[in-house]
Amino acid sequence: MKSTLINPVLNKEIRLRFRSSKSYIGIASYLGILGLISLGFIGLTLSYDYMGTFRPEESRSMFLLISMLQLALVIFITPGLTAGVISSERERQTLPILLTTAQSSTAIILSKLISSLSFLLLIVFATAPLYMIVFLYGGISPSNVVASFSLYAFAMLVIGSFGILASTIIRKTILAMVTTYSVAFFMTGGLAIITLMLTTFSYQFYNQGTDYIWPFLFASLNIPIMFFSVFEPSVMMEFQSMSGFGFSPWIIFFSFYSLFIVGCLIIAIRKLRPNMKIKSKS
Amino acid sequence: MIETVNLTKKYGSFTALNDLNLSISDGTVFGFVGQNGAGKSTTFQILATLMAPTNGTAFVNGVDVTKDPEKVRKVIGYMPDFFGVYDQFKTEEYLDFYGASYGLSAREREEVIPQLLELVNLSNKRDSYVDLLSRGMKQRLCLARSLIHDPKVLILDEPASGLDPRARIEMREILKELKTMGKTIIISSHILPELAEMCDEIGVIDNGKLIATGTVSEIQLKLQQQKVIIVMVTRDMEKTIRFFEDDPDVINVQRGSNGSIQFGYKGSDEDQQMLIKKAVMADIPMLSFKQLETNLEDVFMEITKGVEEG
Numbered sequence: 001m002k003s004t005l006i007n008p009v010l011n012k013e014i015r016l017r018f019r020s021s022k023s024y025i026g027i028a029s030y031l032g033i034l035g036l037i038s039l040g041f042i043g044l045t046l047s048y049d050y051m052g053t054f055r056p057e058e059s060r061s062m063f064l065l066i067s068m069l070q071l072a073l074v075i076f077i078t079p080g081l082t083a084g085v086i087s088s089e090r091e092r093q094t095l096p097i098l099l100t101t102a103q104s105s106t107a108i109i110l111s112k113l114i115s116s117l118s119f120l121l122l123i124v125f126a127t128a129p130l131y132m133i134v135f136l137y138g139g140i141s142p143s144n145v146v147a148s149f150s151l152y153a154f155a156m157l158v159i160g161s162f163g164i165l166a167s168t169i170i171r172k173t174i175l176a177m178v179t180t181y182s183v184a185f186f187m188t189g190g191l192a193i194i195t196l197m198l199t200t201f202s203y204q205f206y207n208q209g210t211d212y213i214w215p216f217l218f219a220s221l222n223i224p225i226m227f228f229s230v231f232e233p234s235v236m237m238e239f240q241s242m243s244g245f246g247f248s249p250w251i252i253f254f255s256f257y258s259l260f261i262v263g264c265l266i267i268a269i270r271k272l273r274p275n276m277k278i279k280s281k282s
Numbered sequence: 283m284i285e286t287v288n289l290t291k292k293y294g295s296f297t298a299l300n301d302l303n304l305s306i307s308d309g310t311v312f313g314f315v316g317q318n319g320a321g322k323s324t325t326f327q328i329l330a331t332l333m334a335p336t337n338g339t340a341f342v343n344g345v346d347v348t349k350d351p352e353k354v355r356k357v358i359g360y361m362p363d364f365f366g367v368y369d370q371f372k373t374e375e376y377l378d379f380y381g382a383s384y385g386l387s388a389r390e391r392e393e394v395i396p397q398l399l400e401l402v403n404l405s406n407k408r409d410s411y412v413d414l415l416s417r418g419m420k421q422r423l424c425l426a427r428s429l430i431h432d433p434k435v436l437i438l439d440e441p442a443s444g445l446d447p448r449a450r451i452e453m454r455e456i457l458k459e460l461k462t463m464g465k466t467i468i469i470s471s472h473i474l475p476e477l478a479e480m481c482d483e484i485g486v487i488d489n490g491k492l493i494a495t496g497t498v499s500e501i502q503l504k505l506q507q508q509k510v511i512i513v514m515v516t517r518d519m520e521k522t523i524r525f526f527e528d529d530p531d532v533i534n535v536q537r538g539s540n541g542s543i544q545f546g547y548k549g550s551d552e553d554q555q556m557l558i559k560k561a562v563m564a565d566i567p568m569l570s571f572k573q574l575e576t577n578l579e580d581v582f583m584e585i586t587k588g589v590e591e592g
Contacts, residue, residue, distance in 0.1 A: 008382035016370045093366035097427070100330050100360045101383035102352070274334045276348045 009098075009108050013085075013115030023119065030073070030123050031130075038066055038130055059137035064231055066134075067148045070127060071155065071227050074120065075188050078156050079180035081120055082163025084173040085112040086272065091173060105272040109265060113164050117156050124152050147230045155223050158257045159184045161264035168268040191222040202242050216243035220252040283308050284329065284435060284468055288338035291324050291490075298324045300490040301338065306468060306483070308434075311461050313477035314470040316487035322470040323363055325487070326439045329468070330360040342435055356384070359428030363439040363470075367420055369413035373404060376412050376423065377430055384431035391430075398426040402456055418449030425456060436460065438469040454480060509547045509554075510574035516541065516567045525566055529557060541569075 006014075017023055041062050042054060049055075086109075089095040098108065134140050163180040170176040195218040202212045216239040219225045226249065229236040236249050289302040299321045306312045316322045327333040329340055331351035340347045343357045368376060374395055381391035399405045402422035407415060415423060421441060428436060442453045457480055460467060471477050477484060478498045486494040486501070494501055515522050522543060526532045531549035538544050547554065558571055 008379055011382070012368070012371075012379045015375075016368060019370050093362070093364055094368060096327075096330075096332050096362050097360070097365055097380075097424075098383070099332060100355055100358065101380060102356055102385055102431075103383050104352075273351070274332065276331060276334045276351045278335060278337060278339070278348055 007103075007107050007111045009103055010111035010115050013111060014118065017115065017119055027123055027126055031126055034066065034070065034073075034127055034130055037069060038062065038133060041065060042133070054137050056138040059134050060140055060231075062137075063131070063134045063140045063144070064228075066127075066130065067231075068224070068228070070124065070148075071152065071224060074124065074152050074155055075159060075184055075223070077120060077123070078117075078159040079163050079177055079184050081116040082113065082160040083167050083177040083180040085116060085164060086167040086268075087171060087173040087176045088167075090171060099273055105269045109164060109168070109269050109272060113160055113265070116163075117153075117160050120156050120160075121153060124149065144231060148227070151223075151227050151230065154254075154257070155227075157261055158187070158223070161261040161268075165264040165268040165271075168271050188222065188224050191218050192225060195219045195222060195225065199239075213243040213245055215239050216245055216249065217252065220249035221256055226250070226253050283341070283343060284312070284466060285341040286325070286329075286338065287340070289325065289328065289335055289340055290337035291321075291328065291333070292336045298490050299328075299335070302487070302490070302492050304485060304492060304495070306466060308466050309464050310483055311457075311467045311469065311481045313481035313484045314468060314487060315477060315484060316470070320487045321490040322487060323439055324490075326360070326362075326437050326468070326470065329354075329437050330358060330362075331355055332360075356431070357434050359431070359433035359436045361424050361428045361436075361438045361441055363443060365424055367412045367423070369411065371412050372408070373399070373410055373412060373415070373423060374408045377427060380427045381430045386431060394430065394432075398429055401429070401459065402426045403452065416449075418445050418452065421445060421449070421453060422456065425453070429460075434466060436465050436467040436469075438467065440470050442471060511545055511547050511554075512538070512570075512572045512574060513543045513545075513561075514541055514569040514572075515543065516569055518567055519543070522566050522568075525561065525564055529560075531557070 045054060045058050045062075086095065089098060131145055135142075159180070162183050163176070166176040166179045166183075167173070170179060195215050198215040198218060202215050216236075219236060219239050225235065229249070240249065284304065284306040286302050286304040289299055289304075290297070291299040302321070302325060304325075314322050314325070324333065328335050328347060329342055331347055331354050335348065339349075342354045345353045345357070347354050368379070371379065377395045377398060378391050381394065386394070396405065396408075399408055402425055404415075404419060404422060404426065407419065412420070412423065421444075425438070425441060428438070438457075441457070442450045445453060457467070457469070461480060469477070469481070481498065483495065483497055484501050485492055513522065513526070519537065519541065523535055523537065526543065526545055527535050529549075531547055531553055533546040533548065535543060535545040547557075549557065554573075561568060561571070
């Protein structure tokens with residue numbers, strides 16, 4: 001009741017989400033899994049090292065492993081958290097009442113998105129202490145950590161926006177989830193496979209001295225490849241040199257996905273309530 | 283005020299609402315009667331801006347629902363026939379959320395929530411989780427929710443459905459109180475005698491068409507064009523039957539048990555007076571001459587039967 005600055009729908013979503021013990025169990029499990037993997041990695045490395053030391057380059061590998069694993073978890077969890085936010089209200093029959101309030105469609109959609117992503121961000125930021133292990137051994141700069149966390153947030157926004165759209169236009173939560181997971185996996189695994197397939201042709205073009213843009217374009221749209229390129233820029237530099245394209249792949253990445261996010265949210269906002277305008281006069 | 287002008291809703295080839303024209307003045311409690319699938323909920327959903335009409339329009343408090351739905355939402359309180367609640371909310375938090383959603387300040391909410399809980403007899407449940415409330419309590423809470431922003435118009439779709447007799451009576455009492463508060467209420471129900479008790483006007487809808495509208499007595503009059511009369515006699519049953527059969531306004535005279543005769547009567551009240559007078563003059567040994575009371579249930583069945591046959 002005290003929160004006057006926060007939108008009521010957002011307030012409600014956050015309040016209800018954190019009232020459930022499931023949320024805390026979820027965070028604890030997530031941290032437990034990631035912690036076990038990190039400690040397991042250190043233990044395994046130490047067991048193979050005859051001097052029993054953990055070197056900075058190994059610390060860097062561990063950081064990459066944790067970061068890529070965390071990205072995979074973000075890609076996996078985001079559809080589950082966002083693809084049911086509207087359809088589940090519809091199934092529980094709470095949506096019609098919410099839609100007759102004075103809340104605008106924009107406020108409802110954005111509040112739902114922000115509350116879902118806030119929870120995910122909390123999970124991701126809760127892993128920050130794990131990253132401190134990496135700093136202990138060196139090999140990674142703080143800017144790498146900031147870049148990886150920023151990319152997590154952006155990936156959540158991309159997949160979350162589509163999840164909200166699917167949840168708005170598809171009536172059944174289960175179907176909305178399946179659709180969002182399919183799109184999320186295509187954006188990550190699917191685009192990576194296409195990039196890989198196109199790369200096999202690239203050497204022919206390369207030998208002929210012709211520019212071949214497609215692997216570069218697809219790689220620029222692939223979240224895991226772009227994420228990886230933050231730490232290993234050589235991958236994207238290779239694609240870029242084949243393409244003969246001067247643009248930074250980040251421009252393509254951010255432009256495309258920013259449009260994607262805006263497009264998904266605009267459609268979701270428009271489709272949330274019926275268009276009361278009469279389409280045809282008979 | 284609520285007004286619908288040629289309101290039509292089609293789903294493919296199926297017409298759920300067919301040129302519905304309705305006018306409900308301010309402060310009126312209007313009962314909307316119809317069988318399942320007659321078009322009541324469709325009408326309510328259009329009025330609540332949850333569904334666009336295929337043709338025609340509706341005005342709530344003078345605002346066109348198709349042109350300015352945002353403005354309509356601010357003046358209506360809508361209670362759907364089936365609804366869910368946020369189980370993890372406490373009763374007070376539930377109302378607080380909707381109060382905030384209508385833009386009420388924290389101070390306004392703190393003031394109005396206890397009043398509403400008092401109105402719907404849920405003051406002792408303010409700290410209970412919504413999930414733990416009974417069906418009747420949830421219905422009352424939903425009604426309180428629809429009143430949180432003090433709307434001028436209440437759209438209540440079967441508010442008493444699924445309730446036990448006690449909960450129905452409680453709901454009816456709350457609605458009577460809302461009527462005294464001057465709200466314009468449109469309410470649908472299958473419990474027609476209940477509607478008769480609390481509604482100023484009734485509309486009967488069947489197959490998407492409004493087939494009768496008016497005050498309760500006006501609608502009853504429609505049926506009373508064919509009154510049912512029961513006459514009790516002590517003797518001379520055959521003579522009595524012949525006497526009534528001779529009257530041109532009498533139809534379908536039937537012998538009942540225990541000396542009763544039942545027939546339909548098309549004549550006016552004056553004609554009926556004359557018939558009684560003539561029967562006394564003809565020395566018909568009548569113990570009683572009784573017009574069968576018709577309730578809204580009979581009216582509804584009669585009117586909708588007529589439409590189906592037509």
